[in-house]
Amino acid sequence: MKLAKNSCVMAVAAGLALMSSSALAVEAGNILVRAGAAHVSPNTSSEDFKDSDGDPTGIKVDVGSNTQLGLNFTYMVTDNIGVELLAATPFKHSIKGAGTLSGAGTIGETKHLPPTVTVQYHINPQGAVRPYVGAGINYTTFFETKGKGALAGTDISLDDSWGLAGVAGVDVDLGSGFFLNGAAYYADINTDANVGNGTYQGEVEIDPWVFMVGVGTSF
Template sequence: MKALLPVVLISTLCSPVVLAHDAGDLFVRGGFATVMPNESSDDVSGTGELELNNDTQLGLTLTYMLTDQFGVELLAATPFTHKVSTAGLGEVAEVSHLPPSVMAQYYFGQANSQIRPYVGAGLNYTIFFDEKGKGQLAGTDVNVDDSLGLAAQVGVDVNFAQNWFANASIWYMDINTDVHTTVGIINADIDPITFMASVGYTF
């Protein structure tokens, strides 16, 4: 929640133009999304569990308000790429993925409020591609299975001009996959926390 505070504080400097998230409204948010894996996995031949680094890419969400309080959101982004390593071997692979997600959302407050906090829950489908062996696995085949899991979010929209608003949101995604390598199949839970800071426009 601390990550959301700067957006809320900005509201003290904003004009009093209200934020209209009414039934039938369609709005987009665009900005930067950082994926921070919270990974755990099988031990890799006694060299430790798989570890993935963070990555930041462009994120985009599209939301349609079913009522003044309930909305449906689609999350998209440019591909995220992570270096994969173990404590004993160092970097062993690189993998890219896309995490499209669909969320059912509930917005607190009135439709004409300047600040609209919200929560959401839904499904995430993570598509892995461009897997490459590195270091000890250089030149070998590495394949990562796609994943379907639950997702949840909390966020806040803050209006600063007619039809324009700032946003900050935090996502949790349940990503479980099997990594196929020359040393066998490794089960991995990636389960990232994703933070997105963006600007939105209401149509």
């Protein structure tokens, strides 16, 4: 049993040594490309929608989650500093009634694209495990927004949004020039909603967490 335990420890140590010796070093001028599943989980906060006279109605909304293909591209300005563009295929979200519409279920849906640019600090660029953190700007554009259920046939529009964003992630070498990536983003997304050409109006704070797991390579 002791021999087997020692052999296991030696095998793990040898594997770590091999990973360290074959690490895909990151340096200035490299372009890192990652692709994987990106999951948007909104932290929705909705004010009371106001009617056309400006009076609160008690109507609120909630926004559902969605998973799509995520892509990001990082250009390494120095060995430690990178600039990343986060992109994805369009996210599709259900809009559910809340407040006085809490029993109405799904009352609409929308699609959005949230391109996000962050400046990142890569903590261990020469290692096999490379954590990084960053901050930047998010732009979110909404489209194909429409009413459903109780609001079927009703015009709904959501204004585009600019806001701050942050990210923390890590790349782990898989060998043969590829690495595993995991990252968590937070974005400040606020939109003004207009229902029925001004019948109801209100601000919705979506402020999602975006979790991405994928694989990447370097050029």
